[in-house]
Amino acid sequence: MPRRRKGFWYRLAAVLCKPPLLVLLKRDWRGMEHIPAEGGFITVVNHNSHVDPFAYAHFQYNTGRVPRFLAKSGLFKKGFVGAAMRGTGQIPVYRESTDALSAFRAAIGAVERGECVAFYPEGTITRDPDGWPMTGKTGAARVALKTKCPVVPVAQWGANELLPPYSKKLRIFPRKTHHVLAGPPVDLSGFYGREMTAEVLKEATEVIMAAITRHLEEIRGEQAPATPYDPRRERIEQRRRTQEQTRDPSRERTRDDESREQTGARHEEQEPASELEPESEPEQVEASARSRSRSGAQSESQSQGKQARAQAQGKQSQSQGKQAEGRSK
Numbered sequence: 280m281p282r283r284r285k286g287f288w289y290r291l292a293a294v295l296c297k298p299p300l301l302v303l304l305k306r307d308w309r310g311m312e313h314i315p316a317e318g319g320f321i322t323v324v325n326h327n328s329h330v331d332p333f334a335y336a337h338f339q340y341n342t343g344r345v346p347r348f349l350a351k352s353g354l355f356k357k358g359f360v361g362a363a364m365r366g367t368g369q370i371p372v373y374r375e376s377t378d379a380l381s382a383f384r385a386a387i388g389a390v391e392r393g394e395c396v397a398f399y400p401e402g403t404i405t406r407d408p409d410g411w412p413m414t415g416k417t418g419a420a421r422v423a424l425k426t427k428c429p430v431v432p433v434a435q436w437g438a439n440e441l442l443p444p445y446s447k448k449l450r451i452f453p454r455k456t457h458h459v460l461a462g463p464p465v466d467l468s469g470f471y472g473r474e475m476t477a478e479v480l481k482e483a484t485e486v487i488m489a490a491i492t493r494h495l496e497e498i499r500g501e502q503a504p505a506t507p508y509d510p511r512r513e514r515i516e517q518r519r520r521t522q523e524q525t526r527d528p529s530r531e532r533t534r535d536d537e538s539r540e541q542t543g544a545r546h547e548e549q550e551p552a553s554e555l556e557p558e559s560e561p562e563q564v565e566a567s568a569r570s571r572s573r574s575g576a577q578s579e580s581q582s583q584g585k586q587a588r589a590q591a592q593g594k595q596s597q598s599q600g601k602q603a604e605g606r607s608k
Contacts, residue, residue, distance in 0.1 A: 283344075283345060283347075283368070283392075283393070283394045283395070285340075285345050286366070286367070286368075287366065288362075288363055288365075288366025288367045289340070289345050289366075289367050291363070291366075292363055292367060293337075293340055296333055296336075296337065297337060300333060300334060300337050303441060303449075303451065303454070303455070304334060304437065304438070304441060304454070304455055304456065304457040305454060305455070305456040305457070306338075306456070306457055306459075307437075307456050307457070307458045307459070308338050308341075308457075308458075308459045309459065309460050309461070310433075310459070310460050310461030310462060311338075311341075311342050311461065313431055313461045313462060313463050313464070314339070314342040314344050314395075314431060314461060315344070315429055315431075316343075316344075317393070318393050318428075318429075319389065319390035319391060319392065319393045319394055319395070319396075319426065319428050320390065320395055320428050320429040320430070320431060320464075321390065321395070321396050321397075321398060321419055321422060321423055321428055321429070321430045321431065322339065322346060322395060322396075322397045322398070322430075322431045322432075322433050322461070323398050323399075323400050323415075323419050323430060323431070323432050323433065323465075323487050323490075323491060324397060324398070324399055324433045324434075324435060324491070325399075325401065325405065325412045325433075325434055325435060325491050325492075325495060326399040326401050326403065326404050326405060327404060327405050327410050327435075327436070327438065327439035327444055328404065328438040328439040328441065328442045328443070328444060329404070329442055330438040330439075330441055330442045331435055331438035331439070332348065332399075334435065334437075334438045334457045334459075335397070335433070335435055335459065336348075336397075338435075338457075338459045339395070339397070344395045345367075345395070346395045346396065346397035347367075347368050347369055347370055347386075347389055347394055347395065347396050347397065348369050348370065348396075348397050349369075349370045349372050349382055349386065349396070349398065349418075350364060350369045350370065350371065350372065351371070351372055351374065352371040352372060352373045352374075352378075354369075354371075355369075355371045368389075368394075370382050370385045370386060370389070370396070383418065383421065383422065386418075386422050387422055387425055387426055390422060390426045390428045391426060396422065398418060398419035398422075400415035400416055400418065400419045400420075400484065400487060400488060400491075401413045401414075401415055401416070402415075402416045404444045404445060405444065405508070406444075406508060406510050406513075407504075407507075407508035408508075409504075410436075410439055410444070411492065411495065411503045411504060411507070411508065412488055412491050412492050412495065412503075412507060413507055413508045413509065413510060414484075414485075414488065414507050414508070414509045414510075414511075415484045415485075415487060415488040416484070417477075417480040417481065417483075417484045419484070419487060420467075420470075420480050420483035420484045420487060421475070421480055423467055423483070423487075424467065424470055424471065424475055424479075424480075424483060425475075427471060429464035430464055430465045430467060430487060431461055431462065431463075431464055431465075432461070432462045432465055432487065432490035432491045432494060433459065433460070433461045433462070433491070433494070434459070434460050434462075434491050434492075434494035434495035434497075434498055435457065435458060435459045435460075435495075435498075436457075436458045436495060436498045436499060437455050437456050437457040437458050438455075438457055440455045441455045458498045460494045460495075460497060460498050461494075462490060462493075462494050465486060465487055465490045466486075467483055467486065467487075470482070470483045488507060492507070
């Protein structure tokens, strides 16, 4: 199966991006031999800086297998950036709409055509205090189980020292080193043939994230926490701690308190999403679309009912006026 060619736009991006990356970052790249020479595959990469997509793309560009990232749709709309995103074949993600499903279909299609699709399974820059990978979203596992393609785990470290997470200030000196370690494909064969339920996808995602974390442990020479940082669980705990601090200690816990906490957990805000990963899972997108469709149908039905009642009242008024006019004559 032929590999995807770099093309004009990828070569132009390399000409523009490689010089500053070479100046700002030294390179310690290992594991290029695990990048398949032919055929479709997925890479799954940890995310710890706004700079690391460029640094990682530089690594994979040098392997000869250019990646296709999932990126938010706004980047494709206009200007040079939009033209470059379209020209390099990146995959647009339309968040919170049924069009978000098209990104997963496009990723599956790209893999089946023999291309590489790069996923940031965390969905955003890590919020772990020590920079370890968080719990992952299931998009990469979904594409992997659908296509049964190789899933190459990649850990990176160093771009976060140049530009720390959620920071806007570069730390240029001393010159930082970008470490990359790509490992052998993750074995997901135990999940093949099983129904793609939420539980199966979660288990497959945990296997993927564990592989990334092991490689990052090797790079850093440290041991990661036994339990990955879960931003959703952390927000729930923070909300509960805040409620406990503001609640009168002498007042007993009531059913209303419990109900409010459960409601808050169900309606917790979404984690800010990276530009390179969908914010919502396909099931969430479909459910949201169905909910909006039902809501729109109900609103339209109510509007039509109001119009019908108004017309009936108008006809009744006209009839009463005619009767009154007849009596006066």
